[in-house]
Amino acid sequence: xxxxxxxxxxxxxxxxxxxxxxxxxxxxxxxxxxxxxxxxxxxxxxxxxxxxxxxxxxxxxxxxxxxxxxxxxxxxxxxxxxxxxxxxxxxxxxxxxxxxxxxxxxxxxxxxxxxxxxxxxxxxxxxxxxxxxxxxxxxxxxxxxxxxxxxxxxxxxxxxxxxxxxxxxxxxxxxxxxxxxxxxxxxxxxxxxxxxxxxxxxxxxxxxxxxxxxxxxxxxxxxxxxxxxxxxxxxxxxxxxxxxxxxxxxxxxxxxxxxxxxxxxxxxxxxxxxxxxxxxxxxxxxxxxxxxxxxxxxxxxxxxxxxxxxxxxxxxxxxxxxxxxxxxxxxxxxxxxxxxxxxxxxxxxxxxxxxxxxxxxxxxxxxxxx
Amino acid sequence: xxxxxxxxxxxxxxxxxxxxxxxxxxxxxxxxxxxxxxxxxxxxxxxxxxxxxxxxxxxxxxxxxxxxxxxxxxxxxxxxxxxxxxxxxxxxxxxxxxxxxxxxxxxxxxxxxxxxxxxxxxxxxxxxxxxxxxxxxxxxxxxxxxxxxxxxxxxxxxxxxxxxxxxxxxxxxxxxxxxxxxxxxxxxxxxxxxxxxxxxxxxxxxxxxxxxxxxxxxxxxxxxxxxxxxxxxxxxxxxxxxxxxxxxxxxxxxxxxxxxxxxxxxxxxxxxxxxxxxxxxxxxxxxxxxxxxxxxxxxxxxxxxxxxxxxxxxxxxxxxxxxxxxxxxxxxxxxxxxxxxxxxxxxxxxxxxxxxxxxxxxxxxxxxxxxxxxxxxxxxxxxxxxxxxxxxxxxxxxxxxxxxxxx
Numbered sequence: 001x002x003x004x005x006x007x008x009x010x011x012x013x014x015x016x017x018x019x020x021x022x023x024x025x026x027x028x029x030x031x032x033x034x035x036x037x038x039x040x041x042x043x044x045x046x047x048x049x050x051x052x053x054x055x056x057x058x059x060x061x062x063x064x065x066x067x068x069x070x071x072x073x074x075x076x077x078x079x080x081x082x083x084x085x086x087x088x089x090x091x092x093x094x095x096x097x098x099x100x101x102x103x104x105x106x107x108x109x110x111x112x113x114x115x116x117x118x119x120x121x122x123x124x125x126x127x128x129x130x131x132x133x134x135x136x137x138x139x140x141x142x143x144x145x146x147x148x149x150x151x152x153x154x155x156x157x158x159x160x161x162x163x164x165x166x167x168x169x170x171x172x173x174x175x176x177x178x179x180x181x182x183x184x185x186x187x188x189x190x191x192x193x194x195x196x197x198x199x200x201x202x203x204x205x206x207x208x209x210x211x212x213x214x215x216x217x218x219x220x221x222x223x224x225x226x227x228x229x230x231x232x233x234x235x236x237x238x239x240x241x242x243x244x245x246x247x248x249x250x251x252x253x254x255x256x257x258x259x260x261x262x263x264x265x266x267x268x269x270x271x272x273x274x275x276x277x278x279x280x281x282x283x284x285x286x287x288x289x290x291x292x293x294x295x296x297x298x299x300x301x302x303x304x305x306x307x308x309x310x311x312x313x314x315x316x317x318x319x320x321x322x323x324x325x326x327x328x329x330x331x332x333x334x335x336x337x338x339x340x341x342x343x344x345x346x347x348x349x350x351x352x353x354x355x356x357x358x359x360x361x362x363x364x365x366x367x368x369x370x
Numbered sequence: 371x372x373x374x375x376x377x378x379x380x381x382x383x384x385x386x387x388x389x390x391x392x393x394x395x396x397x398x399x400x401x402x403x404x405x406x407x408x409x410x411x412x413x414x415x416x417x418x419x420x421x422x423x424x425x426x427x428x429x430x431x432x433x434x435x436x437x438x439x440x441x442x443x444x445x446x447x448x449x450x451x452x453x454x455x456x457x458x459x460x461x462x463x464x465x466x467x468x469x470x471x472x473x474x475x476x477x478x479x480x481x482x483x484x485x486x487x488x489x490x491x492x493x494x495x496x497x498x499x500x501x502x503x504x505x506x507x508x509x510x511x512x513x514x515x516x517x518x519x520x521x522x523x524x525x526x527x528x529x530x531x532x533x534x535x536x537x538x539x540x541x542x543x544x545x546x547x548x549x550x551x552x553x554x555x556x557x558x559x560x561x562x563x564x565x566x567x568x569x570x571x572x573x574x575x576x577x578x579x580x581x582x583x584x585x586x587x588x589x590x591x592x593x594x595x596x597x598x599x600x601x602x603x604x605x606x607x608x609x610x611x612x613x614x615x616x617x618x619x620x621x622x623x624x625x626x627x628x629x630x631x632x633x634x635x636x637x638x639x640x641x642x643x644x645x646x647x648x649x650x651x652x653x654x655x656x657x658x659x660x661x662x663x664x665x666x667x668x669x670x671x672x673x674x675x676x677x678x679x680x681x682x683x684x685x686x687x688x689x690x691x692x693x694x695x696x697x698x699x700x701x702x703x704x705x706x707x708x709x710x711x712x713x714x715x716x717x718x719x720x721x722x723x724x725x726x727x728x729x730x731x732x733x734x735x736x737x738x739x740x741x742x743x744x745x746x747x748x749x750x751x752x753x754x755x756x757x758x759x760x761x762x763x764x765x766x767x768x769x770x771x772x773x774x775x776x777x
Contacts, residue, residue, distance in 0.1 A: 093591070127554065136752065139533055200752045288758075
């Protein structure tokens with residue numbers, strides 16, 4: 001039997017990426033055929049392929065997802081493996097892609113569709129907000145829309161304008177949409193499988209700068225975990241993960257900001273400060289329990305997100321934590337977010353993006369002298 | 371010019387079904403071969419709108435019914451015509467009853483299809499049981515004609531929920547208020563059916579103003595590229611609330627838009643149920659046989675205001691409305707069927723009785739106050755409520771119980 005990185009806490013969703021990586025490394029040294037260094041792109045691709053093998057109603061379509069395999073190659077090989085009726089290119093029209101997915105889902109399919117870039121999803125906004133999000137509610141559950149809308153999002157790749165938006169707040173603000181965003185390779189596989197399994201529509205926000213990040217991951221272990229969860233009716237959906245345990249303050253991050261937060265925590269450790277990093281994973285539903293347990297333990301928190309801070313997911317997190325943890329807080333919760341400016345041109349983006357120094361500055365401001 | 375591979379759907383063939391591309395090509399080319407005309411003549415609408423029975427109730431000479439090659443239509447059978455007439459009478463009664471219920475405060479709003487009943491009835495009757503229809507907010511009569519319970523149909527307008535029927539059970543999409551978004555849902559339903567090898571036809575409805583929307587374009591193009599059996603049925607009732615068609619489009623006709631997508635278009639007298647049954651009936655047959663999508667534009671008129679909240683006298687003349695009174699779809703059908711000896715006083719009385727029964731059902735169903743459950747707010751947002759929704763649901767329950775205790 002191949003070694004597995006799955007632990008009982010992972011099955012329950014309390015996934016510690018650091019712990020998982022450590023376990024994976026240990027397992028790799030024990031058995032070279034187990035965990036392997038793979039990219040998030042590969043994990044996402046494998047998740048789709050496995051879901052398509054398991055269920056013939058799972059279809060993949062979008063722009064350039066067919067023979068090309070997507071501009072980021074996330075759908076690479078799916079057309080070849082499953083044929084053009086299962087993975088195919090559509091005309092270049094995002095509203096059309098989402099609207100057609102609604103009809104397909106009404107008629108028994110489970111579409112997994114790709115919006116090529118964050119800002120290119122905006123033509124589909126009406127379909128997403130007025131139909132994808134609301135159909136289940138307005139039909140009192142008679143019509144379920146098991147649609148996954150994959151959105152490569154956020155910046156840090158030197159992209160030109162309209163290629164780097166953090167658009168998660170628009171979707172999180174819309175009742176009826178689940179919003180997931182993986183930060184680790186294992187979660188790329190795990191969360192995409194769970195999104196495809198979901199009977200409700202999921203906005204699957206893929207941090208494009210992490211597509212080529214590699215982790216040691218045991219795909220067989222993840223498959224076994226998924227199979228086990230399916231049998232037991234459990235999943236990691238809606239659960240945040242402790243990406244790095246700590247005691248002095250909590251860094252709350254998601255998607256592309258998780259590695260930045262982990263780097264900040266590593267730097268802080270050298271200065272003798274123990275920071276806990278929470279990977280939110282699922283923006284909707286939000287895991288108040290895990291996030292608030294951490295803040296109650298540490299008494300201090302910084303929320304980190306690439307999106308503009310104003311009226312955003314980060315604002316919501318601060319509000320929720322403040323409402324629930326006020327008497328545990330030693331200092332006001334700080335935020336490190338993108339500035340309230342349009343996403344900048346490539347040569348300016350490093351000023352905009354939350355970085356390690358800005359996070360450590362915010363941590364320094366958490367009234368330690370008191 | 372003949373249809374080339376460029377005009378047909380790109381292959382959706384899987385490795386197991388390598389022949390599918392060729393099947394699609396043949397089907398499209400066959401549509402042209404069948405009529406012995408060029409692809410342009412096949413796709414462009416006939417030079418005049420198709421009319422079979424004129425506004426006085428007289429059957430047009432056969433040569434004027436639609437005589438161009440590729441645009442020839444057969445007169446529907448007597449039983450079909452009688453069924454349609456019955457639905458016309460019921461539909462008119464439903465429209466007038468619902469408008470009255472709005473005036474009495476029993477319904478929040480009702481967008482009446484008074485004057486457009488022929489379109490409503492033909493759209494519903496041209497389909498087979500397993501076919502789908504995607505209606506707009508003005509298409510309640512079509513929804514009922516597909517077999518949905520009248521009171522359930524009116525749930526949206528009564529205001530106790532956004533929809534009252536199960537779209538999957540009836541194969542009737544939810545009545546759509548955003549314009550033309552439902553056309554893409556129709557495309558998706560047809561696409562899924564095609565991938566499974568089912569011969570489902572989907573009819574998608576919209577109005578003249580809606581053809582300006584981006585989703586109209588995307589839906590027609592998707593349906594054409596994927597070669598799907600979708601009938602796009604545009605009820606051109608001349609106004610988008612207050613704005614006349616001339617401000618929406620300067621195309622020769624809305625049906626002419628079809629050729630730009632590589633599909634066939636046709637114009638039909640939208641107040642002539644005989645012509646509508648003939649044109650839509652043939653469109654459904656062609657689509658089921660693999661012609662790909664078709665666009666049918668029906669010329670009709672919204673006899674009443676957009677809704678009870680609208681004042682049509684601000685943007686159109688009484689004289690214009692009067693011209694359309696003379697083209698009423700019921701009156702001409704009654705004359706035609708009576709002259710043919712298909713409709714007599716007894717038959718008319720029997721149909722009127724049926725219509726009155728539906729009106730009674732609406733009055734009684736909408737007259738009673740159905741209690742709303744505030745917990746329904748949270749029950750259907752997701753398949754399983756999130757922890758946040760459970761909290762909010764408990765909060766509302768607590769608020770209500772405190773209010774009740776205070777009474």
